[in-house]
Each structure stands twice: as C-alpha cells, then as structure tokens.
Amino acid sequence: MDFQPSDDRRLLRDTLTRYLAEQYPLSHRNAVAYAAPYHDPVKWAEMADLGVLHALVPEARAGLGGAGFDIMTVFEVLGAALCPEPFLPAVMAVQMLDDLEPLLAGHRYGIGLTEVTAQGNSLSGRLSVVYGGNVADTLLAVADGALFAIATKDAKLSAYGMIDGGGACEVFLDNTTAIPVTEHANLAQAMDAGALALCAEAIGAMDTSFAMLTDYLKTRKQFGQTIGSFQAVQHRVVDLMTEIEQARSITILAASRFGTEEQTRAVSMAKSLVGRVAQQVSEEMIQLHGGIAMTWDHPASHYAKRLVMIDHQLGDSDAHLTRVAAHYSDT
Secondary structure, eight states: OOOSOOHHHHHHHHHHHHHHHHHOOHHHHHHHHTSTTSSOHHHHHHHHHTTHHHHTSBGGGTSSBOSHHHHHHHHHHHHHHTOOOSOHHHHHHHTTOSOOHHHHTTOOEEEOOSOBEEETTEEEEEEEEEETGGGOSEEEEEETTEEEEEEGGGSEEEEEEOTTSSEEEEEEEEEEEOEEEESSOOHHHHHHHHHHHHHHHHHHHHHHHHHHHHHHHHHOEETTEEGGGSHHHHHHHHHHHHHHHHHHHHHHHHHHHTTSTTHHHHHHHHHHHHHHHHHHHHHHHHHHHOGGGGSTTSHHHHHHHHHHHHHHTTSOHHHHHHHHHHHHHHO
C-alpha cells in the first residue's frame, strides 16, 4: 500500500500549516484556549472556509475526503500547532449524522458520550464532559439506541475550560425537547473516528515537542558543553525518537484500516500505544528541559499538558488495551 499523501492531502496540509503558523501562533492560542469561549470563533470560521470541515466528510456526501488519512492529515497539523478549535466533535458528528449540510456550513456540534433516557421526544439525564458543547449550536445525545438532536438553548449547560485548553460542558436534561435524528446512533463509529483523530493530533504535538527539545539540547550548556553532547542524554533522545516513530506507524495503520472490518481493533491498538508514548514524551520533555518547562511562558508546559490529556480522552491506554485483548479472546 502506498502511504504517500495524495496531492489534495498535501495541499490541505501545507495550506493549514501555513495558516496556523501565521494566524494561530502559540501566544494567540494560549490567549483564547484558557478563557471563555475557549477557542476563537473568527478563526473557526476562517478554517471552515479553508475546507477543513469538508476534508472530514466523504465525497459522496458533498465533502472532499472523509477517509482515515484525511482525518489524520487534518489533526496532525492541528496537534502540531496545539490548536484548540472544536474539530473533534465535528469529526465525530460526521459519523452519526445523515444530513451534513449544516456541519459543512460551520454549524457546531457537541457529542454526548453518556446515554440518557427518552420519553417520546423529550430527554432526561446528564451528559458529562461534552467536548466543544460549551460553544455548540446543537447537542447530539443517544437514548434507547437512537440519536437525538437538542438545541443548545433548550438545555441547561455548565461550561468550563479544560486543563489543557479548549472547552467542554456538563449538560443537564429534564424532559428537554429533542428531535429524533436516526433510529440507530452509530456512537461506536464516532468514537473510533474521534480516537483516530486524537492519535493523529498526538503525533503532531509530539513532533513539535521533539523538535523543541532537540533544539534546546543543542544550545543549553552545562559544565562548559551542550547538554546534547552527553551520551546518556543522547540515548534518551534516540529512544524517544524511536517511540514516536512507532506511534506514527501504528497511527498510519489505523488510518489505513478506517472504514474496514479491522477498524476498531486497529484504532484501539493505536490509541493504546500513542497514549503511552504521549505520556513518555511529555515526561522526557519536562525532565530534559528542567524547571523552565514547568512555567506558563514556555511552550513545553502546554504541549506536555495536552499530550497527557490526549491519553485520557475517549478511553485511555489501559481501556483500549482491554478492548484489543477482548477482541483476541473472542477470535
């Protein structure tokens, strides 16, 4: 199989990379990611105009991509820039909705991962940690296996910022009016798409973190020589590079299996390994940088937080390892 990116994906990657470098530097990211609404609505609209949302939707449904490698292309670039825009719920919504025209027009969705109860077209219950729900136009919830849409204005929300930037919310439903969307909510497919997106985001963040670390080791001096000249440090850096490449390889495998019968197993394998490596990268980056990496003004602290939290989103390393083990025990 040819894993080289197509011309369209290469163009998307280069365009989005250039846009984020010019319009979304880390200083701007930190200014918007930790204060309500925990993203930049203007930049969201501009990125939608660039075609980011279309890249997440299959061509047969008026999009420009939608394959595993399209998801990987978008989120790897977002991860490299540590972009907090709510594209994770967007890629999950693609897997659950029949009508994608509102999404392609920039309509924002929040995805409820916990099931609530339904009485006719009214829902009751609580949706916890709804990523992007604090700025969503519509909330998607599952009840009795069916998918419902809730206008955000009709629900009671408690919004908050996450420790690594970006926003989420708790949603409280009490006989809240909802519109049935589909009889069979494909939440499992949405979770797989989201997990693949997070793996790709982690790869981008790890690449940036590694480049940052190696640059620091080439310039920081102790005992009259650069830190990077010490053999013990060199061994740690090589080990870290090897782990990142393994994480990249298994994410590529998961992207290639997306949409096939092997999708869930491959995605869980990737999420388990990537989560472990993301933790290792964040730890090594802080240890080798020293105390400066713990400060707010240094980029290492923000990348480390995001890498740690990626492991905990949509199932951590242990949870996905259990899924893989269960798959093999059933075969």
